[in-house]
Amino acid sequence: xxxxxxxxxxxxxxxxxxxxxxxxxxxxxxxxxxxxxxxxxxxxxxxxxxxxxxxxxxxxxxxxxxxxxxxxxxxxxxxxxxxxxxxxxxxxxxxxxxxxxxxxxxxxxxxxxxxxxxxxxxxxxxxxxxxxxxxxxxxxxxxxxxxxxxxxxxxxxxxxxxxxxxxxxxxxxxxxxxxxxxxxxxxxxxxxxxxxxxxxxxxxxxxxxxxxxxxxxxxxxxxxxxxxxxxxxxxxxxxxxxxxxxxxxxxxxxxxxxxxxxxxxxxxxxxxxxxxxxxxxxxxxxxxxxxxxxxxxxxxxxxxxxxxxxxxxxxxxxxxxxxxxxxxxxxxxxxxxxxxxxxxxxxxxxxxxxxxxxxxxxxxxxxxxxxxxxxxxxxxxxxxxxxx
Amino acid sequence: xxxxxxxxxxxxxxxxxxxxxxxxxxxxxxxxxxxxxxxxxxxxxxxxxxxxxxxxxxxxxxxxxxxxxxxxxxxxxxxxxxxxxxxxxxxxxxxxxxxxxxxxxxxxxxxxxxxxxxxxxxxxxxxxxxxxxxxxxxxxxxxxxxxxxxxxxxxxxxxxxxxxxxxxxxxxxxxxxxxxxxxxxxxxxxxxxxxxxxxxxxxxxxxxxxxxxxxxxxxxxxxxxxxxxxxxxxxxxxxxxxxxxxxxxxxxxxxxxxxxxxxxxxxxxxxxxxxxxxxxxxxxxxxxxxxxxxxxxxxxxxxxxxxxxxxxxxxxxxxxxxxxxxxxxxxxxxxxxxxxxxxxxxxxxxxxxxxxxxxxxxxxxxxxxxxxxxxxxxxxxxxxxxxxxxxxxxxxxxxxxxxxxxxxxxxxxxxxxxxxxxxxxxxxxxxxxxxxxxxxxxxxxxxxxxxxxxxxxxxxxxxxxxxx
Ligand SMILES: Cc1cc2nc3c(=O)[nH]c(=O)nc-3n(C[C@H](O)[C@H](O)[C@H](O)COP(=O)(O)OP(=O)(O)OC[C@H]3O[C@@H](n4cnc5c(N)ncnc54)[C@H](O)[C@@H]3O)c2cc1C
Ligand SMILES: Cc1cc2nc3c(=O)[nH]c(=O)nc-3n(C[C@H](O)[C@H](O)[C@H](O)COP(=O)(O)OP(=O)(O)OC[C@H]3O[C@@H](n4cnc5c(N)ncnc54)[C@H](O)[C@@H]3O)c2cc1C
Numbered sequence: 082x083x084x085x086x087x088x089x090x091x092x093x094x095x096x097x098x099x100x101x102x103x104x105x106x107x108x109x110x111x112x113x114x115x116x117x118x119x120x121x122x123x124x125x126x127x128x129x130x131x132x133x134x135x136x137x138x139x140x141x142x143x144x145x146x147x148x149x150x151x152x153x154x155x156x157x158x159x160x161x162x163x164x165x166x167x168x169x170x171x172x173x174x175x176x177x178x179x180x181x182x183x184x185x186x187x188x189x190x191x192x193x194x195x196x197x198x199x200x201x202x203x204x205x206x207x208x209x210x211x212x213x214x215x216x217x218x219x220x221x222x223x224x225x226x227x228x229x230x231x232x233x234x235x236x237x238x239x240x241x242x243x244x245x246x247x248x249x250x251x252x253x254x255x256x257x258x259x260x261x262x263x264x265x266x267x268x269x270x271x272x273x274x275x276x277x278x279x280x281x282x283x284x285x286x287x288x289x290x291x292x293x294x295x296x297x298x299x300x301x302x303x304x305x306x307x308x309x310x311x312x313x314x315x316x317x318x319x320x321x322x323x324x325x326x327x328x329x330x331x332x333x334x335x336x337x338x339x340x341x342x343x344x345x346x347x348x349x350x351x352x353x354x355x356x357x358x359x360x361x362x363x364x365x366x367x368x369x370x371x372x373x374x375x376x377x378x379x380x381x382x383x384x385x386x387x388x389x390x391x392x393x394x395x396x397x398x399x400x401x402x403x404x405x406x407x408x409x410x411x412x413x414x415x416x417x418x419x420x421x422x423x424x425x426x427x428x429x430x431x432x433x434x435x436x437x438x439x440x441x442x443x444x445x446x447x448x449x450x451x452x453x454x455x456x457x458x459x460x461x462x463x464x465x466x467x468x469x
Numbered sequence: 470x471x472x473x474x475x476x477x478x479x480x481x482x483x484x485x486x487x488x489x490x491x492x493x494x495x496x497x498x499x500x501x502x503x504x505x506x507x508x509x510x511x512x513x514x515x516x517x518x519x520x521x522x523x524x525x526x527x528x529x530x531x532x533x534x535x536x537x538x539x540x541x542x543x544x545x546x547x548x549x550x551x552x553x554x555x556x557x558x559x560x561x562x563x564x565x566x567x568x569x570x571x572x573x574x575x576x577x578x579x580x581x582x583x584x585x586x587x588x589x590x591x592x593x594x595x596x597x598x599x600x601x602x603x604x605x606x607x608x609x610x611x612x613x614x615x616x617x618x619x620x621x622x623x624x625x626x627x628x629x630x631x632x633x634x635x636x637x638x639x640x641x642x643x644x645x646x647x648x649x650x651x652x653x654x655x656x657x658x659x660x661x662x663x664x665x666x667x668x669x670x671x672x673x674x675x676x677x678x679x680x681x682x683x684x685x686x687x688x689x690x691x692x693x694x695x696x697x698x699x700x701x702x703x704x705x706x707x708x709x710x711x712x713x714x715x716x717x718x719x720x721x722x723x724x725x726x727x728x729x730x731x732x733x734x735x736x737x738x739x740x741x742x743x744x745x746x747x748x749x750x751x752x753x754x755x756x757x758x759x760x761x762x763x764x765x766x767x768x769x770x771x772x773x774x775x776x777x778x779x780x781x782x783x784x785x786x787x788x789x790x791x792x793x794x795x796x797x798x799x800x801x802x803x804x805x806x807x808x809x810x811x812x813x814x815x816x817x818x819x820x821x822x823x824x825x826x827x828x829x830x831x832x833x834x835x836x837x838x839x840x841x842x843x844x845x846x847x848x849x850x851x852x853x854x855x856x857x858x859x860x861x862x863x864x865x866x867x868x869x870x871x872x873x874x875x876x877x878x879x880x881x882x883x884x885x886x887x888x889x890x891x892x893x894x895x896x897x898x899x900x901x902x903x904x905x906x907x908x909x910x911x912x913x914x915x916x917x918x919x920x921x922x923x924x925x926x927x928x929x930x931x932x933x934x935x936x937x
Binding site (some may be wrong): 113233302371377380386 | 562564565573581670671755756758843861871874875877878879881882886887888891892895915916917918921922923924925927928929930
């Protein structure tokens, strides 16, 4: 039983079905009605530091490629267009180069691009940049179509318009299914893929899972002839005097789409579920985009939309079995990378469900890690330097 | 130093905005009246384009008197500097800024530069837009919206046809047919989905209601009786033509809401004006985070939204004709003035307007249920190959597939999975049609940018200027 028909739930359903399990996918709304329908579909390795998230990203990208090769590429608009990260100053370029060295060691392709070569890759890029890094593995999908087509390919029994109100547990504490507003559904295993609402679903089983909303805006322009070829964003070197740390800060990703509009996204704010328009956030997006591509100044934004990323205090998702509740699995909290990380998450969950050992070490993603009083991120809020 | 007068920004200079501006300006408030049109008036008092060949405005006597009063009152306030009219300003966003507001507008007609005004409160009087439903042939040249036809005939512009059919549902069809006829078009048929009884009751209600609007109805009925065949409980199921509309197929509506078998007939025409009423403009309100009631901005008895400092009046808060907009605007303007000048608002002061408001809201609610709805089964007439979203060229078949096979279940997911509503109009035209074909509710669209805005403007919006 997978709760949540976003991209993550859809991928869990697909790989679980492929592992030979019978799958029911339940969602209170339609397919892709949650954050999946409110974000972008960047599948990135370029923005991740070496560590568990990058390992999950590399696995996921490989799986996205396989799905695309299996004939789904057109259905969910898969494009392996590559990412181009540019640096405006020599300092920023130096830290980008450092980051890339670490990423390369972890298995990422990262190709340095000299200042004078940037325009060969992106003819409309601003002048005067110090250089950049090309990440050929970065790709993209259309998230809502991806979710819909993964669900369809899974052959899972789809139960939309049903809200899970309780996780049913037997006398031994083990999961037996879910109660919904339209009757019970029985299953010996429940996967919590409820995204930003993952904490609420965990609470239905009586366990804590700190998933919180982080708002993001995306800008969509009028349709244009293709002018932006890669996913392009700026890496800027920021010396934070107060904390004595030097972090690399990124500006919004600018990218063209098959349908013509250019997407600029996304902002990050922790404001709860406030849906009202924020001009400062959107202003920052537009400023970042026009700094990279001056021609965009005269291009119109047709719409701005907001979504709520599911984030956890240490900016890593919860993936795997919950030792506190036998039969309960979590696959949520992917923050700004849930589309990219969906396939790997789905495969790992399926491997756990099938009783095998998952091909990545899941201990850093343990759902109960915040119960540990010694966990460094138990109380911290904002740690990651990535503001995209 | 004199004390600064509080500033109220009124967005929209139709009946609601004008009434609000006058009420507030007379009560110690500085009003900035912002509208996208070159002159005040809104939908209803839209002024004919001056110049040779301009037709006489078709306003009725009482309407002209009201308009003259509004105009004269406005002129007095403009001269005295209590009201500033900023024309050709397309408001794309109202920003909340520590208890005050900044109204950001693109300068028309190019809409490339932005200007901003700061205000202590805002009053949204942005009116409504037309509800359009698709049918086979609706994209042919010569098929126009009822409001579009009305604007053309009022504006004294040349009409795209000589022989017209007016079709659809709702109370606007009569004035539209009248307007077309007065502008020299031969209106051969008025096709109305309401039942004859409802239609007749309607004309009677309009004639007996103290609403001045009734004059219009009587006037229209007289005009139409001369040469238009009025077909109630009928609908247009298809428009035909090669390069433009040449004829339409009309059928009777059966008891089940479907076309009655064997009732088809063709009517030759070169202009088809179709309308299904209006929908409130809520973009700016949604950007501000105001709560909606269904499709309209929710307001209290003083016309306040649930966001402090934001009032709304007129068609943005529900559809009900020019007189209702005037009453609501008046109340909103008085309430805003009282609250901005720190006096307690006194509803007794606007008791007459409040009575008019109650009467007209009741009247239009009844009208809506008796008369306003298209036949329940209209989506069945939309063939799979009919384009339902013109900007993105999405067919009805694609919408149906998204629902049946991909798990779409609301307007938003239909849009995500088909691109319907993602083009230039941002769904303003196609949403009701797409929702109908998809079989889901018409939910508010949350268009956070009320107008397309150049990224250069978004990156560095103009600083607010104090009102001159
Ligand atoms: C502006 C923005 C830009 C983004 N850009 C990117 C990007 O470029 N690349 C990327 O990889 N990620 C991006 N993300 C993040 C990404 O969108 C999310 O991480 C991802 O969508 C999460 O998917 P999900 O399936 O976990 O959650 P969701 O898509 O939110 O799905 C969860 C589902 O659970 C359902 N649900 C919740 N509670 C219940 C219940 N009690 N009963 C039944 N159903 C329930 C909900 O209805 C929902 O459909 C972006 C996010 C935002 C907001
Ligand atoms: C075809 C047709 C026929 C009608 N016939 C009649 C009739 O016979 N009798 C009757 O009583 N009523 C009639 N009506 C209804 C009448 O026009 C409306 O009830 C009335 O105009 C509503 O007034 P309002 O002030 O709320 O909005 P409007 O008159 O629509 O004024 C809104 C104003 O706001 C401006 N605006 C909107 N958004 C923005 C923005 N973002 N930035 C800047 N400006 C903005 C618009 O340009 C417009 O000027 C008819 C309507 C139509 C369409």
